[in-house]
Amino acid sequence: MIENGKILVETLVVCCYGKFNPIRGFTIRELEIATNNFDARNVIKDGYAYKFYKGFVEDRTVSVMKFNDILNDGHEDCFNNIIFASKLSSHKNVLKLTGCCLETRIPVIVFESVKNRTLADHIYQNQPHFEPLLLSQRLRIAVHIANAIAYLHIGFSRPILHRNIRPSRIFLDEGYIAKLFDFSLSVSIPEGETCVKDKVTGTMGFLAPEYINTGDFNEKCDVFSFGMLLLVLLTGQKIFDPSRGDEIGAGHYWLLHYVKKCIENNEFDEIVDPIIVSEGPRVGKEKQLQGFRELALMCVCESAEDRPTTVDVAKRLKQIYQHLA
Incomplete structure (x- = not known):
């Protein structure tokens, strides 16, 4: 978690021209509860590198992006998503970033909910x-x-x-x-x-x-x-x-x-x-x-x-x- 946090902060500062906008942190336990332990029945998108799960946090529907832990380049792809989503989330046609969990080997990302798949x-x-x-x-x-x-x-x-x-x-x-x-x-x-x-x-x-x-x-x-x-x-x-x-x-x-x-x-x-x-x-x-x-x-x-x-x-x-x- 410490290493992930260090990488994330450093990368965000570089990409955001010296500024760092705090991102909400989630615990892995919160996301396990939100997705019913990442239940396959909650998958809304199943890709090679990651899965999107439908979840509930504080009675609010969210989308949880969990990367495949065996990927060698998973860290890079994950941080890229956090970095650019955080910069672009103000646009109504970009999936809005809610936060992330840094406790896993590859961080888990939380986005706004989606209703109708891809x-x-x-x-x-x-x-x-x-x-x-x-x-x-x-x-x-x-x-x-x-x-x-x-x-x-x-x-x-x-x-x-x-x-x-x-x-x-x-x-x-x-x-x-x-x-x-x-x-x-x-x-x-x-x-x-x-x-x-x-x-x-x-x-x-x-x-x-x-x-x-x-x-x-x-x-x-x-x-x-x-x-x-x-x-x-x-x-x-x-x-x-x-x-x-x-x-x-x-x-x-x-x-x-x-x-x-x-x-x-x-x-x-x-x-x-x-x-x-x-x-x-x-x-x-x-x-x-x-x-x-x-x-x-x-x-x-x-x-x-x-x-x-x-x-x-x-x-x-x-x-x-x-x-x-």
């Missing part, structure tokens, strides 16, 4: 207790996340890069308010630099081509990932799916290749998520779909220079959502 759960799983996500809801979720990412990029003296934008990194709260989370890979661009150079990490299919080729990551790489998120929202399809390549080649296992091929063949309408199609026609719907598609393709341009900024993306999405496209 966007990936709703897009991919089609579970009967999930209501279908309509086009208007998808557009609103896109607006929320674009606003959050724009805040990361311009809200601080040095831009913050998320580096892992995808549906499983977005919780949906009551009313389907989108909340960006998981800052395990996030990093600030150093002062005087225009990018971060690092080993390639993240999720294939969401990674910008220049990052794969050079290891250089900047804001436009986040824009590319967000563009892929828009394509997932439009099509309801997974980023990688071997069944897609049976007739048009293995390269189209990847969603971006598949979408481009369908557009070349004037078949894009055929791959719009059937849930969106089943809504039926209404005034402005086709214009919204067109604007949504065009913006997504701008975000995933091969050349980073041709991609819009996240601020421009957020503005454009708001226009599309409000039928002003």
Whole structure:
């Protein structure tokens, strides 16, 4: 606990320009009681590196993020989440940090509650207790996340890069308010630099081509990932799916290749998520779909220079959502 506390304080002071904002401390016993000893039935997200549990603290629902204790890099990922969540929690579309427990080998983090699991759960799983996500809801979720990412990029003296934008990194709260989370890979661009150079990490299919080729990551790489998120929202399809390549080649296992091929063949309408199609026609719907598609393709341009900024993306999405496209 002492070592974890020392690391946390030192890291927060460095990242917050000499200031340290105290974070509420929880005991492991409090969190065991809150989650019924981390009962598997309380898991709301099960990932490779961590699990999120639904819990109750002082009659208030919370989300508890517990890392896998066998991870060698678990400490780094955990402290990254605490650091960046503490800086970003004021934004309504970022999952709000409540506190943490330093008594375990890898600290346990406590966040605000979430009601409706992740966007990936709703897009991919089609579970009967999930209501279908309509086009208007998808557009609103896109607006929320674009606003959050724009805040990361311009809200601080040095831009913050998320580096892992995808549906499983977005919780949906009551009313389907989108909340960006998981800052395990996030990093600030150093002062005087225009990018971060690092080993390639993240999720294939969401990674910008220049990052794969050079290891250089900047804001436009986040824009590319967000563009892929828009394509997932439009099509309801997974980023990688071997069944897609049976007739048009293995390269189209990847969603971006598949979408481009369908557009070349004037078949894009055929791959719009059937849930969106089943809504039926209404005034402005086709214009919204067109604007949504065009913006997504701008975000995933091969050349980073041709991609819009996240601020421009957020503005454009708001226009599309409000039928002003």
